[in-house]
Amino acid sequence: MSRASATGASLPALSSPFVVLLDNQGCIRQLNSSACRLLEARPEEIMGKVWFSLCIPEAWRAFAIKVFRQTLAKGLQDPAFYITAPLQSASGQQYRLDWYVEPLFDNEGISGAILTGLHAGSEAAGSAEDDVFLQATAQNQAVLDNAAEAIINVDIHGTITGANKATASIFGYTIDELIGQNINSLLPEANGHSGKIPEAVGSQSGPALSPIKGRELTGHRKDRSEITLELYVTEVNVHDKTSYTWVIRDVSERRATELQLRQNTEELQLTRDRLAHLDRLHIAAEMSTGIAHELNQPLAAIAMYAQACRRAAQNNYADNELLLDSLSRIDEQAQRAGEVIRSLHSLVSKQKPRRELSDINELLHNTVELARMNIDAHGIAIEYQLSGHLPKIRVVYPQIQQVLLNLIRNACDALSASRVKDKKIAIASELDNGSQIKITVRDNGDGVAIKNAARVFEPFFTTKNPDHGMGMGLAISRSIIESHGGVLKINTNHKLGAEFFFTLPIAASKAR
Known part of the structure; x- marks a missing residue:
């Protein structure tokens, strides 16, 4: 034949x-x-x-x-x-x-x-x-042979019966060396991994295997170095004989890139936190006179009431009601001084940012009190336009205070340079779109020039005297608000004075 x-x-x-x-x-x-x-x-x-x-x-x-x-x-x-x-x-x-x-x-x-x-x-x-x-x-x-992924044929005993060139390249073996090896020599985790890669692969019985899609695990090269892999497994039945096709993608480089990106992101966040802290220190330094005044008032009151108590004791003036009233006032003024110190400490402390549930209207009042001396020194009136019963927000308290202090300080500087008689800063809070709270800081000064409105959030951009800042306040403030999932903008349609607003989501979120 x-x-x-x-x-x-x-x-x-x-x-x-x-x-x-x-x-x-x-x-x-x-x-x-x-x-x-x-x-x-x-x-x-x-x-x-x-x-x-x-x-x-x-x-x-x-x-x-x-x-x-x-x-x-x-x-x-x-x-x-x-x-x-x-x-x-x-x-x-x-x-x-x-x-x-x-x-x-x-x-x-x-x-x-x-x-x-x-x-x-x-x-x-x-x-x-x-x-x-x-x-x-x-x-x-x-x-x-031209596929980028390793493609391996494995029988029901876990023995490699075929492999392409990419398999040899990824694992560092020749194809001859791969044939006859057990798949577990390449993928030690493949044998009984939480039931997702069952021991059936490599057993005598060889029961049915559900398809595995995108399972990530660690493989071993010939030199025993580790490699991060993504695994896909399908069962193949030909002429009543069962085998498995393993498609393996080397994701080591991708994972390394992702890790580097995470590290870079963390480093960037640390840099932002450091800048924000420096900005808070700068704000505190500028407010030092006002803060000293805020502390002097309750301390002077404490001294006055204490002297009254001492005189009463020296003169055997036993009026319990008067003594109790004086002691109560001492306690009240001490609490006031303590609150000023706590607010200052919260503002300037260098701690890992931690978000907490906060009442936005209470935060607004406390922040205005921190800036009260600067506000009063320029003869500025504060007008509150706060919506009641607003849901609480989860924020890094001193960071939101920092944003508000920057906006209030800018408004004070603008009004001090303005010839307007009744200087006023309006602070408003409202529920916006049912999912976020909107806070607005508005002054009745001369406003922001159109040519500058688009640049006010740029780092180091300022129209002030260099002695009054480096132009980082608004840039840092925007990054803080964005890290909270909100936005900080200037309202260019506002006709009288300047209006800035920012939003904060009411949904709970984890701190970075």
Whole structure:
């Protein structure tokens, strides 16, 4: 019988099956006359040569090695493979054969494999079928070898039966070294990972496996270095035989980039926090005179009431009601002084930002009191336009105070330079769109020039004398509000004076 090959040559008549014996390294140990005739070589010319590089077409070489390794790995568990694959003669002719591959044993165990081949298909199939078959197979292998992801075939025992070039590149092995290994040598976490990558892969029973999509785990390269991988596993059933296709993506670089981005973001936030703290210190320094005045008032009152109590005691003036009233006033003024100190400490302290539920209207009142001396010194009246029963917000209290103090300070500076007689700052709070609170600070000064309105939030932009600031207040304030999930803007449509507003979400949020 003769048969055309993929190259158009006829298959030489075989008086007996094609038989080749290979050792454990894949080298030719023995072959029969049919094999010599088909290979167009004498035994002494090919004995001891590597079978795969000598007699198997390149497109099929990885597949043939895979089958050979799998045969040696399985031994008596699954002793034979039936495959259809081409053979290449010394002249380069290719012939498609049906192969029977089984392990070869000696006294020490598996010593190699025996390959038995017969021509494939019927005479009528002709060279066209062979050509399509070989070309399709070569094309499929090329697709696998050019894939960026590792693609691994694994049997129900967890043994690797096939792998593409990307697998070798990612894990640092050759394909020959991969064939026959257990998948757990590459992916130690793959064996019983919270039930998501069941022990079925690598067991004798091989039960059904649900598809795994995008599971991240750590793999081991040949040099035992670790690599972060993303795993996809699907079950494949062909001719009642179950196997698994593992598609593995190397995400180490992506994870490293994400980690670097997180670190950069954290460093940026730390820098913002430092700038905000420096700005608060600058505000406190500017307000020091006013703060001293705020403290002097209750301290003077405490001293006065204490002297009254002392005189009463010295004169044996035992009026309990008067003493109790004086002591009550001392306590009240001490509380007032303590509140000033606590507010100042909260403003200037350098602590990790911590968000807490706060009443926005109470925050507004407390902040105005901190700035009261500066406000009164410029003869400015404060007008509150606060909505009642507003939901609480979760904020870093001193940071929102800082924003308000910046806006109030800017309004005071603008009004001090204005010729308007009845100087006024209006502070308003209201519920906005049901999901956030809007706070507005409005003055009746000369306003912000149109050319400057677009630049007021730029770092280091200022229209003030350099002795009155570096132009960082509004830039820092905007970053604070944005970190809280809100916005800080200037209302360019406001016709009289300047109007700034910011929003804060009422939904609870975690601190950065």
